[in-house]
Amino acid sequence: MSGNGDSTSRRALVALGRDPLAVTGGVVLVLLVVAGLAGSWLAPAGINEVNVDRMLQPPSWAHPFGTDEIGRDVLSRVLVAARVSLEVGAVSVGIALLVGVTLGLFAGYYQGWLDNILMRCMDVLFAFPVLLLAVAIVAVLGPGLRTAMVAIGVVYTPIFARVTRAGVLSVREQVFVRAAVATGASDLRIMRRHVLPNIAAPLIVQTSLSLAFAILSEAALSFLGLGVPPPEPAWGRMLYDGRGFVTEAWWLGFFPGAAIFLTVLAFNLVGDALRDVLDPRQLTVSEARRHAG
Amino acid sequence: MTRFLLRRLLQSGIVLLGVTLVVFLLLQLVPGDPVRVALGTRFDPETYEALRSRAGLDQPLPVQYASYVGQALTGDLGVSFRSGRPVTAIVLERLPATLSLAITAVVFALLVAFPLGVLSALRSGSVFDHAARVFSQFGVSVPDFWMGIMGILLFAGVLGWFPPSGYVALTEDPVGWASHVFLPAVTIGLVTASILTRFIRSSVLEVLAEDYVRTAEAKGLPTRVVVVRHVLRNALIPVVTVVAVQLASLLGGVIVIEVLFAWPGVGRLTYDAVQARDYPVLQGAILLVAALFLLVNLLVDLLYARLDPRIRVR
């Protein structure tokens, strides 16, 4: 059974390769990572070069995305900002994954009072609208990159805890887990070797979709001035700064937002495709039933 | 039924208590002295002491929490660090703006999502279905504030049909309200609609594959009857939950849109409180929103029991 995780991921990769939407999403993500890593080299004109002679210029060959209200090149800033978005997304989902999976594992494995307490705590976090909670946490801890990561991580923890717990509850009762218990393997070993690999599929799907939402949340926080402090470029912040000029300089609002949109869309496409591959239930309901008889 | 109700009530009560604890602890997490931070340059010892003791900050923590919960139960959420006015009043006066926006957005979303979701499920695999799926994928991925900005650019800037931002109370001038609510409501509504479209589509698809739908077809019922009485009646039960949860999260989650459109609702209040470091107002707004969220969820569960006979008897 320990080979299960392996074959699952191989099966997923093969199926994803056949899905044109997932491939598109994957290509966009690779380009984003490249932009994030090499953004400052790629950026045709320095990201913070103020030049009052070229304020609010519309898109042109020299500045394909135009320039902003203090003459900075929008394309360069959009490229560089990819790094911040991906970083915040990855770190915050990483936090949520680590904490959420751990809590969900313990809650589902031991059940009883521990389960009750942990899951009620998750219910409490669930009672707050996502962005509101993130704003409150950032407001209290003080704005900045690190607090944004923590805030978004906290907000998405309950989802992972719930997905993990649900998976553990169903795996727990299966023969191979009972067999492992009977042979006297330690709880931690059972969780790592037998339970985790078998709940990998829903977690992979959830991770991909959460990355999309986390990046949206980061953009919203930046839009509210609670993310990365200026002058470091961030897509949400660029939208906020440009919002006063939209009627005369549409490119200030258009390009950073389009970048967020494409990034989130890419993660969603990959996540949806993963769900189709890894969550066979959806397939069986609509297809198997129709072929019955 | 009554046992189910009591258990749900108790559960909600416990979660609400947890919510108050989180909200209370927020203030404790502020690095340094929150009152001093809030007052900033307006610091003077007299106001400082008054605010501190009014907020109960000179007491030990458990006492502070107990009195916070006790006062919250009587509707007292403290006073604003800025204006000195009661937080409850400040938050409540923002509620109508948020409610009117959220409800308009959800109604708009339903008007779009219901036909789209149902039709794309009934004609799954058709061109219409693919178009609906592209729409919902778009809506789920698009940042609402970007769509808002583009909306302002197009409808307020280029076309000049709607004001770019601002608010008029519904009770004062319904037409003015409508013209102001249009852009923000459509912006939120399209995002909500795409979530709902997906959900309605998959819910209807799932029911379509049920044996009892084939039974209904086998009886020779007209398609309209099969769809409405047998498919939709079942498929829409879970949709009620999702609609309600969407509505509940809109009640506090539209900060960005309220900021963008200068809509004086609870979200905008939260944002202003954050900017001003007016922690009691921030706490009050969050507490109210979370309590509303729990209340809506509780109501949904009761509604669910009305709609689904399998739960009703339990």
Place this chain on the structure above:
Amino acid sequence: MTDETVLSVADLTVTIGTRRGAARAVAGVDWSVRAGQTLALVGESGSGKSMSVLAATGLAPRAARVTGDVRLLGTDLAALSAARRRRMRGRHVGFVFQDPMTSLNPVLTVGRQIGEASEVHLGLTRRAARARAIEMLELVGIPSAADRVDAYPHQLSGGMRQRAVIAMALVCEPDLLIADEPTTALDVTTQAQIVELVADLQRRLGTAVVWISHDLGVVAGLADTVAVMYGGRIVEQGAVDAVFAEPAHPYTAALLAARPDPDANVTELVTIPGTPPSPLELPEGCAFWPRCSVRGDSRCERELPPLVPVSAGHQVRTFYPRQPTGEDR
């Protein structure tokens, strides 16, 4: 008993488009059922027995392409519009499906579900339909029908639900009842009760019945004629006594041998080795050849055996019909 044919299908073919190509679920099937008679369609799952009936009555999945001649009460169903065909269902044909747990709508009362076909087809008012539903519940032997009429499906036991489904199928007094493995999901005692109920109702109402089953035991006591299906084709058909006494096709013989013997102490299940062919790749020759115990020459592999008579009204599709030995039963 009249000689009137209620439903007949001729050269019925059902092809289902799937992602991996076209699946031939039914490959040229002829059968018919006369008023008051019971036809049993027998075969393993995937043999096309359900699909041939669903396709004949317009209930095949959307992806299915159906060809052939289907006549219900002399009317060519293929020539009818979908709406006209729909009006034949429920009115002239009633259906009972396998699982009574899932074939009833959970949010409507059983009375409403029984009555609604009579509202549509007989023009009954809602009130009259409810009265009719109570009548039907009594007919199928549900006690305190006047109370049960307002019960929701989950409030009834499995056997009661299947009785309600039968009531639903018979509410318009159809000429034909199609029972698609109606006892498979039930426990043994309830199975016997349901079989008995259907037989009893058939006697009283004179309904023709098509009984779809993989269980030859059920069929033996119930049917007048039997058609055994394999790989989308009929491999043997005839009067039930003749087929059971002298199965001419190796598959039928194997099925009969695989029946658990109620008299034996050891319940050793004899199974047929191998698996049925995939409808995606039906062989050119005899579909049963890979699993056949007789295993003739390569002709079986290359060439499809025709359906040939072995005796009056008893036909078989094989090059090597078993000789009647008298030892088979």
